[in-house]
Amino acid sequence: RPVHRRSLEKIEMIPASQSCPRVEIIATMKKNGEKRCLNPESQTIQNLLKAISKQRSKRSHQTQREA
Structure with missing residues (x-):
């Protein structure tokens, strides 16, 4: 089933490990x-x-400008 960004509460990325x-x-x-x-x-x-990632980067830049 497709996953749409708007339907996500949270997304976790767990890197490879031993x-x-x-x-x-x-x-x-x-x-x-x-x-x-x-x-x-x-x-x-x-x-x-x-x-x-792009969306988070935009938010981060906006927050830094407002500070």
């Missing part, structure tokens, strides 16, 4: 709190992460 050699991306949905494991290699998920 116990798990894969990067894990866990999305928590706003509507029902459901947690979904997302494929970090998916182009759609990579685009989603870029968009979120």
